[in-house]
Amino acid sequence: MFLNDNLKIFSGSSNPALASDVCKYLEIPLGGAEIERFPDGEKTIRVEDDVRGRDCFVVQSTCDPVDEHLVELLIFLDCLRRASASRITAVIPYFGYARQDRKDEGRVPITAKLVANMITTAGANRVLAIDLHAHQLQGFFDIPVDHLAGELVLSKYFRSLKINNLTVVSPDVGNMKTASRYAAYLGGDLAIVHKRRLSGSKVEAQEIIGEVRGRNVLMCDDIIATAGTVCGAAGLVKERGAEKIYIGATHGVFATQALDWLAKTQIDQVVVTDTIPQNKISKKISNIKVLSVAAMLGEAIKRIHRNESVSNLFNNI
Ligand code: R5P
Numbered sequence: 520m521f522l523n524d525n526l527k528i529f530s531g532s533s534n535p536a537l538a539s540d541v542c543k544y545l546e547i548p549l550g551g552a553e554i555e556r557f558p559d560g561e562k563t564i565r566v567e568d569d570v571r572g573r574d575c576f577v578v579q580s581t582c583d584p585v586d587e588h589l590v591e592l593l594i595f596l597d598c599l600r601r602a603s604a605s606r607i608t609a610v611i612p613y614f615g616y617a618r619q620d621r622k623d624e625g626r627v628p629i630t631a632k633l634v635a636n637m638i639t640t641a642g643a644n645r646v647l648a649i650d651l652h653a654h655q656l657q658g659f660f661d662i663p664v665d666h667l668a669g670e671l672v673l674s675k676y677f678r679s680l681k682i683n684n685l686t687v688v689s690p691d692v693g694n695m696k697t698a699s700r701y702a703a704y705l706g707g708d709l710a711i712v713h714k715r716r717l718s719g720s721k722v723e724a725q726e727i728i729g730e731v732r733g734r735n736v737l738m739c740d741d742i743i744a745t746a747g748t749v750c751g752a753a754g755l756v757k758e759r760g761a762e763k764i765y766i767g768a769t770h771g772v773f774a775t776q777a778l779d780w781l782a783k784t785q786i787d788q789v790v791v792t793d794t795i796p797q798n799k800i801s802k803k804i805s806n807i808k809v810l811s812v813a814a815m816l817g818e819a820i821k822r823i824h825r826n827e828s829v830s831n832l833f834n835n836i
Contacts, residue, residue: 526824527570527604531579531595533588534796537612537813538578544817550575554591562591564598574824575604576647578816581615581634582772582795589615589634593641600642608823609643612794612812613770617652618742620659635659647819649794649812650741650769653693665829667819669741669769669792670697672810674704676790677737677767684762686710686734690724690752694740701739701767708734712752720775724751732760740768743791746777750784763787770794771809778803 529550530538542549551567577599579592592609599607619630638646639662646664651657657664685707689698691714702709710729716722736756743749743766753764764786771791781789782804789807791797797809815832822829 525572525574526820527568527573527575528820529566529575529577529595529599531577531588531591533580533582533591534578534612534793536796536798537580537793537811537816540793540811540813541578541610541817541820544814545821552595562587562594564591564594566598566602570599571603572605574606574608575599576608576610576820578610578612580613580795581611582613583615583774585615589637593637596638596641596643606644607642608645608647608820609638610647610816610820611638612649612816613772614648614651614656617656620653620656631656632659645823647816647823649792649816652741665819665823667812667815667829668697668833669794669812670700670739671815671833672792672812673739673767673769673790674701676808676810677701677765678705680765682707682735682737682763682765684734686729686731686736686761688712688727688729688731688736688738688752688756690714690738690740690748697741698739701737705737707737710736710756712755714748714751720745720747722747722751724748724755727755727759731756734761735763735765736761737765737767740766742770742772743768743777743781743789744772744774746773746780746784749786749789750780753784753786757785766790769812771797771800771807773800781807 527550553565577595581589616630616634649667650669687698687702687707689695689711712724713726765788767790792810792812
């Protein structure tokens with residue numbers, strides 16, 4: 520693939536394997552940068568390549584430890600801006616704080632907006648992200664956002680499984696549109712679980728609209744964090760007579776007890792992507808599969824660099 524020397528890709532420390540796979544897809548070397556910590560705990564970054572006038576991309580998921588990865592991204596952006604990069608794109612495969620996107624009670628922040636402001640102020644000219652939890656988050660940035668969907672990778676995998684008697688289940692109302700696209704693409708029926716969130720870590724799956732008895736179920740979501748949502752919904756569909764249960768989610772956050780809950784729930788396969796590194800996960804849970812978003816990100820970066828359409832990427836889904 521022909522890409523000129525004008526394109527530079529750098530990696531923060533959150534997901535170097537993904538950044539390197541993106542570079543492999545694009546057949547270019549990863550940009551050199553030293554990320555160091557001073558004895559007092561502060562971080563500093565030195566970019567080793569000449570970036571003056573170059574089109575630069577920094578790959579950094581703001582996953583756990585969220586604040587550390589976020590600050591590192593901000594420092595990286597500032598560093599590239601001061602080194603006279605001509606355009607800087609923050610490539611954020613997983614955007615932490617995305618779910619803090621509204622003030623639904625008094626005296627709480629809208630941290631997703633705060634983080635978007637910080638990324639822009641630090642020097643990003645564009646953002647490339649995957650499944651930002653809600654599409655309207657794009658509007659939190661006053662710079663262009665290219666928003667990719669993990670669905671592009673996940674749905675192809677599920678199609679390859681040729682699951683018969685399929686019902687696609689949305690584990691909550693928010694994911695209904697995505698679930699209906701999966702159902703159309705995979706040729707299945709659609710059902711929805713009515714969920715009530717009791718707290719950050721507790722949810723209750725209350726009722727199902729749609730038929731799951733005797734059906735193989737695919738449940739799709741953007742994030743598995745505590746796994747309360749998918750485990751609650753999986754328990755309910757099993758109770759109502761579902762056969763096999765597959766779960767597909769873009770971001771495997773797997774906070775706190777998530778893996779224990781998933782291991783205890785009757786689920787045939789959990790499929791996530793590598794927007795967050797999952798190197799240690801298979802040791803803790805055997806029925807998990809990790810798909811890579813590297814080719815999708817690489818293709819999007821190539822198109823952004825060449826000023827080609829990114830939305831055309833989705834035309835074959
Ligand atoms: C909710 O709106 C999201 O789509 C996910 O269902 C939710 O964030 C998952 O969180 P948890 O795994 O903690 O239930």
